[in-house]
Amino acid sequence: MTDAAIVANGLTRRFGDLVAVNDVDLEIAHGQIYGFLGPNGSGKTTLIRMLCGLLTPSAGTARALDFQLPEQAEPLRRRIGYMTQKFSLFDDLSCKENLNFLARIYGLDNSQRQMRITTLLNQFNLEPLSSRQAGAMSGGQRQRLALAAATLHEPELLFLDEPTSAVDPQNRRDFWETLFDLSEAGTTLLVSTHYMDEAERCHQLAILDNGNLKTQGVPADLMGALKGRVIDVQGDGLRAVRQQLMTSNEVLSAAQQGDRLRVLLKKPVQDIGVFKQWLPGDQTLHCEPAKATLEDVFVETTQADETPC
Numbered sequence: 001m002t003d004a005a006i007v008a009n010g011l012t013r014r015f016g017d018l019v020a021v022n023d024v025d026l027e028i029a030h031g032q033i034y035g036f037l038g039p040n041g042s043g044k045t046t047l048i049r050m051l052c053g054l055l056t057p058s059a060g061t062a063r064a065l066d067f068q069l070p071e072q073a074e075p076l077r078r079r080i081g082y083m084t085q086k087f088s089l090f091d092d093l094s095c096k097e098n099l100n101f102l103a104r105i106y107g108l109d110n111s112q113r114q115m116r117i118t119t120l121l122n123q124f125n126l127e128p129l130s131s132r133q134a135g136a137m138s139g140g141q142r143q144r145l146a147l148a149a150a151t152l153h154e155p156e157l158l159f160l161d162e163p164t165s166a167v168d169p170q171n172r173r174d175f176w177e178t179l180f181d182l183s184e185a186g187t188t189l190l191v192s193t194h195y196m197d198e199a200e201r202c203h204q205l206a207i208l209d210n211g212n213l214k215t216q217g218v219p220a221d222l223m224g225a226l227k228g229r230v231i232d233v234q235g236d237g238l239r240a241v242r243q244q245l246m247t248s249n250e251v252l253s254a255a256q257q258g259d260r261l262r263v264l265l266k267k268p269v270q271d272i273g274v275f276k277q278w279l280p281g282d283q284t285l286h287c288e289p290a291k292a293t294l295e296d297v298f299v300e301t302t303q304a305d306e307t308p309c
């Protein structure tokens with residue numbers, strides 16, 4: 001087996017005239033949590049479905065766990081888990097019945113089944129809910145059940161497509177701790193999200209926009225690369241200040257957050273005095289460099305070719 005769990009070259013998928021995924025290159029190391037961050041319709045699900053072997057690429061090649069796709073999709077399927085955006089278990093079966101049903105599909109024998117289900121109910125804190133119908137469980141509980149189901153057969157590679165879209169922040173935090181447990185045990189995880197806080201937790205991250213992979217790397221490195229390009233402005237009349245800044249060729253975006261204006265520049269400035277020249281002639285404004293967030297990276301990545309907004 002090679003070092004990478006997934007390798008893709010020039011992966012492309014068209015639906016008629018629409019290019020949903022365009023010429024994507026990827027290399028995902030074993031045991032990592034790799035994130036796809038992108039807005040609605042950016043191609044995350046399409047890319048995941050190609051990497052699972054569920055969708056045939058229009059062009060390009062992909063290999064997952066040393067299986068060539070789409071030719072070897074069938075043997076790959078037994079080694080991966082896939083948690084889709086929509087809850088895909090049976091509402092009218094209990095938590096335990098759902099797991100039992102799936103374990104039979106995966107071909108686990110009676111004793112393996114009992115052992116694995118006991119372990120999962122315990123691991124995902126589902127024991128007290130084991131006889132509750134899935135349809136009567138909360139969003140967070142259903143999501144834990146869906147993850148338990150996706151890991152029943154102990155897959156080496158786990159695909160999670162926007163797994164926390166219907167879950168509150170505390171449950172999301174707990175969910176991510178579980179993902180790190182799986183990662184530490186050697187599972188490779190590919191997670192799609194449009195939440196910045198989730199994306200920031202990943203070991204590696206790719207940002208997708210309109211089917212294109214715009215950038216990839218360690219989240220901290222992506223944010224570090226924007227050093228000197230984010231300025232916080234405080235003071236009166238921020239709406240007018242914003243309007244003025246947006247006419248400047250130096251400014252990529254300006255967004256108000258409470259009593260501050262967060263300004264993202266096209267190029268770094270070392271001297272805050274240079275930045276102040278682009279402001280209206282109001283000396284009462286307080287300006288200071290700020291640390292870039294993943295949202296700044298996202299804006300930079302997806303708006304760099306566009307006019308300021």
Ligand SMILES: Nc1ncnc2c1ncn2[C@@H]1O[C@H](COP(=O)(O)OP(=O)(O)OP(=O)(O)O)[C@@H](O)[C@H]1O
Nearest residue numbers: 015018020038039040041042043044045046047194
């Ligand atoms: N089977 C299909 N037939 C036609 N168009 C499709 C099909 N599947 C996806 N698309 C289109 O491809 C583009 C990418 O869709 P995709 O679902 O991969 O995006 P996404 O990033 O997962 O979006 P979301 O965050 O909303 O789930 C969209 O414009 C979508 O309408």
